[in-house]
Amino acid sequence: MRVLNHLELEPHLDRSGIGTSVRHQRKALADTSIEVVTSSWNGGRPSAAALKRAVGDSLFETYDIAHCNLMGPESLAIAAHARRNGIPLVVHAHTTAENFAESFRGSSAVAPAFGRYLRWFYSQADVVVAPSEHTRRALAEAGVDAPIRVVTNGVDTDSLSGFEALREPYRRRFDLDGLVVFSVGNVFERKGLTTFCRLAESTDYEFVWFGPYDTGPLASSTVRRRVSNPPANATFTGWIDDVRGAYAAGDVYLFPTKNETQGIAALEAMACGKPVVVRDISTFEPLYTDGVDCLKCETLPEFRRALERLAENPTLRERLGENARETAAEHGLDRVAEGLRDAYDTAIRDRDRPESTTD
Numbered sequence: 001m002r003v004l005n006h007l008e009l010e011p012h013l014d015r016s017g018i019g020t021s022v023r024h025q026r027k028a029l030a031d032t033s034i035e036v037v038t039s040s041w042n043g044g045r046p047s048a049a050a051l052k053r054a055v056g057d058s059l060f061e062t063y064d065i066a067h068c069n070l071m072g073p074e075s076l077a078i079a080a081h082a083r084r085n086g087i088p089l090v091v092h093a094h095t096t097a098e099n100f101a102e103s104f105r106g107s108s109a110v111a112p113a114f115g116r117y118l119r120w121f122y123s124q125a126d127v128v129v130a131p132s133e134h135t136r137r138a139l140a141e142a143g144v145d146a147p148i149r150v151v152t153n154g155v156d157t158d159s160l161s162g163f164e165a166l167r168e169p170y171r172r173r174f175d176l177d178g179l180v181v182f183s184v185g186n187v188f189e190r191k192g193l194t195t196f197c198r199l200a201e202s203t204d205y206e207f208v209w210f211g212p213y214d215t216g217p218l219a220s221s222t223v224r225r226r227v228s229n230p231p232a233n234a235t236f237t238g239w240i241d242d243v244r245g246a247y248a249a250g251d252v253y254l255f256p257t258k259n260e261t262q263g264i265a266a267l268e269a270m271a272c273g274k275p276v277v278v279r280d281i282s283t284f285e286p287l288y289t290d291g292v293d294c295l296k297c298e299t300l301p302e303f304r305r306a307l308e309r310l311a312e313n314p315t316l317r318e319r320l321g322e323n324a325r326e327t328a329a330e331h332g333l334d335r336v337a338e339g340l341r342d343a344y345d346t347a348i349r350d351r352d353r354p355e356s357t358t359d
Contacts, residue, residue: 002035003344004063006078008070010038015212015239016186017153017264018094021131022069024154024264025092028336034344037061040078065090065344071121079124088347091125093118093148096138099259102190104218119143126347129340131262134283147346151339152331155267163244163272170245174235179311180206182250184243184265187213187236189222192256192279199254199303200231205311207234207254210246247272252310252317255279256303262287267331270294270324275317277306293323 005026013019029036042061066082067090068075075091082089097115101108122128123145130136131153139148171177181200187193187209200207213236215224227236240246253269255278262283269276270293278284280296290296295306310317 001033001065001344002037002063003029003065003067004040004061004078005029005036005038005067006040006069006075007038008068008072008074013070018069020264021092021094021153024156024333024336025067025069025340027156028154028333029340031333032337032341034341037063040066040074040081063087065347067340067344068092069094071095071118076121079121083124086351088126088344088351089124090127090129090343090347091122091146092129093122093135093139093144094131094261096135096259096261097142098138099190099261102220102258103188104214105220107220115142122146126351127343129343132260132283133286134281135261147350149339149343149346151343152335153262153264153267154333154336155264155271155328155331156333157271157328160244160247160268160271163248166242166245166248170249173245174208174237174249176206176208176235176249178206180208180249180251181254181307182207182246182252183209183211183254184246184269185211187211187223187227189220190258192254192258193222193226195256195279195300195303196254197226197231197234198300199256199307200234202300202304203233203307205233205307207231208237208246208250209235210237210240210243210250212239243268247274250274252277252307254303254307256297257281259283267328271328273321273325275310275320276324277303277310288327293320293327295320 007022026036040061042058060081065088066078068078069092079089097111100114101111119142125146128144128146128148129151130139130148133150136148136150213223213227230236247269253274253276255266257279260283266276276294278294278296280298288294297303297306
């Protein structure tokens with residue numbers, strides 16, 4: 001089986017959760033009999049495809065299944081090509097209207113219209129892949145008219161190997177001492193930025209957010225204000241070259257996100273044995289268990305008390321971290337490969353394939 005695993009705007013999404021998920025997909029499939037191509041163009045780029053077309057070849061690469069990870073113009077073109085040629089189409093639902101809101105300037109205002117577009121686009125697929133049961137339900141409730149399969153985004157434990165050795169270098173680099181409460185990923189209000197800062201303002205712990213942020217025209221006013229004038233005990237590092245340094249330097253992973261399709265960084269923190277504090281949202285309801293592999297909170301006082309409990313009780317931190325490792329192990333790349341194979345088999349089996357045509 002030859003699969004087009006396509007990520008539109010890939011160079012610009014390298015630092016995003018979507019980019020990480022796609023890397024996980026490709027690494028997982030590399031250990032299977034599935035052959036993966038990443039460009040829809042014959043020859044790998046438009047110029048090469050044009051030359052091939054001039055001598056009678058197809059513009060498009062040859063593949064048995066098209067798997068799109070975004071929903072822009074290139075993905076629309078791939079979907080149309082798949083329909084014309086009877087190629088099963090799998091679409092990965094990394095984004096919903098709810099988790100698009102509070103991400104960029106103006107994103108909340110356009111989220112309803114964007115949600116209608118997503119419903120239409122996802123409904124073009126033979127199979128939609130959702131990273132969690134919560135996302136599957138959200139898509140179904142939004143009216144997506146296609147079979148939906150849940151496939152974890154996974155966690156690449158091999159890529160985190162050796163993180164412990166980076167603890168002292170990264171703590172020195174960012175002048176950290178004592179208990180460090182940390183987050184990892186792009187800085188958005190949706191990810192709980194205001195809660196993060198208010199907790200820093202009301203406690204004496206060190207707070208660090210490892211991850212890129214935008215202060216340009218696309219940035220929300222909240223992000224610009226918070227990162228430009230952070231609490232005295234809070235640091236926003238911007239992009240770091242080795243994310244292992246974040247998991248090494250931090251002691252308690254804080255994830256007060258308001259909406260997630262799954263949350264890869266939380267899984268990575270768990271894989272590193274870190275105690276995790278999350279907002280009690282429906283995404284995490286079937287994934288994590290309060291008091292077993294994490295602490296779940298709703299209000300600011302609850303978050304504050306959770307951090308106090310962990311600061312005062314090293315045994316609790318160790319127990320939650322050990323259980324968190326076991327939870328993360330359930331989301332290995334072997335599970336990603338298994339889920340994608342099932343999605344591809346379903347797309348082939350269930351598709352009412354039209355007669356093929358040429359480009």
